[in-house]
Amino acid sequence: MRSVGVIIVGILLLAVVSVGCTSNAPKKEATIIVFHAGSLSVPFQQLESEFSSYAEKNLGLRVVFQDEASGSVKAVRKVTDLGKKADVVAVADYTLIPQMLVPDYTDFYVLFATNEIVIAFTNKSKYAGEMKAHPERWYEILARSDVSFGFSDPNQDPCGYRALMVMKLADLYYGKPIFETLVENNTNIESSGTHIYVPKEVQVRDRRIVIRPKETDLTGLVESGSLDYFFIYKSVAEQHNLSYVTLPDEINLRDFSRAEYYAQVEVTLGSTGRRIRAKPIVYGVTVLKNAPHRELAMEFLKFLLGNEGRRIFKENHQDFLNPPVAFGNVPEEIRSLVRIENTTRG
Template sequence: MGTRGDEARATHSRRSVLAAAAGVVGLAGSASLLAGRDRIRVLAAGSLAAALEDRIGPAFEAATDVRVDGEYLGTNAILRLIERGDTLPDVVIGADVSLVRDRLVPEHARFDLEFATNEVGIAYDPETDVGSRLAADEPWHEVLAAADAGAIGISDPDQNPLGYRAVHLFELAEREHDRSGFRDVMLERSSVDGQEGQLLGGLEAGNRACAISYRNMAADRDLPFYALPTTYNFADPAFEDVYATASYTTADGQTVTGSLVSYTATVLDRATEPENGQRFVAFLGKQPSLLEGAGLEVPESLPRPSGDFPEVIQP
């Protein structure tokens, strides 16, 4: 398992103007950043860093005059910090609904709200041999099987869902394409990033050719994205039973099975700003166009509440 250093928070700086964010969603509100104004702490999956910093956080501030202080880690790392009592955010956003519910509800929170989905695919550098072959729409499993060691990036499967979904992806592809040993070979040859938010930095720096990524992460960095079949992109509810046939056991002994990529938010029972935290979760459930503009997907089935819901958050 990673050390406490591996779990160090990567706080991203705000990069958007609040007034512009207000225009995006058509909401009026003060964009002042006066000292002492209301604020909430949001600890969220690393794949949402750009979405929260550039769009969602500023829009919520513009609408409510409540500042969002975001910190970003892998969902597994977030949950471990909370379970150990090492951090006390107001709002927690995870990228695996089952994981959040199993470990936070009801011990640390009373409810959660699923509000957006995503899909797994391959972000790539088109200037590399691997990237040019993917751009030519060659079968991805053949391209990656021939890639040099270290040319493929994955997130740490012991720290976040994107990491273990890469493992699930390799396992499901091994079966579907009858490639014996494909899962293990891919894991041996992949380069592992401990911080989900840093995964695609290696492509931009020229250190690797491709990475197993969420679609919104590739869009955030204007990188080409190779879309995978629905049988193993973890985005189609019709294939939930298929996804669930893949599994991975983390270094601390927790076995996680394949599942839909779905983001869920909750307010901790010990939050210092529970009311503003609830307002933020409610905001997530009422801004589908804002979420979609950040590269996420909001199907008709969402938002979907679970647990003992405060009245303010009822969709």
């Protein structure tokens, strides 16, 4: 009987050791390739970190993200022009997806977040005190010969062409030639009435004007005092603890009730030849048809569109659509998380 007991104890010990070895076994590694707008860098960094923890705990996977931030137009053109592989594409202007990715590269997309354009600065910026005290003078302050300001490249980044739209809408709102003073006199960007033309190669004629590939490239310049002001999304200004001036709803591209008013202004981009009409700012996301890791990418999209994503965006000062709105051949995996509309928007 003693020998039987020893055998049983041995079997139990072996089972415990086996379980321990299994739980400590290296997890399978998986990759997700994400191309996203620069303005999504902060919330996506947190989103990817939390999804990695979720996947390790619930899916038994160690997820590695290949994350590339850029201007949204550039992000899309990586796929369409350069043939680069990606799983998820998230852009600051959702219309880029139906215009440039549907139907060849994807057959659905989701509208998920909103934003507005502000003018950001720090206490190092020239006339910062006056800007805070009299924000309605923003265009007068930017026009001063000793003040520098910037925006992102309209050919690569929606924040850039939205900055142009804001300044052209300001012409209408204030009844003054603000676009001519700030843009046309200092660059080779031109306008005719409310139509803006952006050359394929944007040239700056005045050193006070700074243009970079994406809006977040300008953040460090303002923080260091090298640049006084820049046009940026409110969420990015909040994330970086920058001071900022909010603009009237008639020009800030935030107010959905003013969509028709915004639509008076449009931009033609030299990089794509496409004409873009001003509209309220809405972000879009999709998983590509030929996504190398499509099944896992769909899990990540579910995470983004669910309660976790909503919380993360709120923590990072960006408004989230409730619920997100989906178009096209919406995958079954996300149907419970979105409102599906049949008419494609572009």
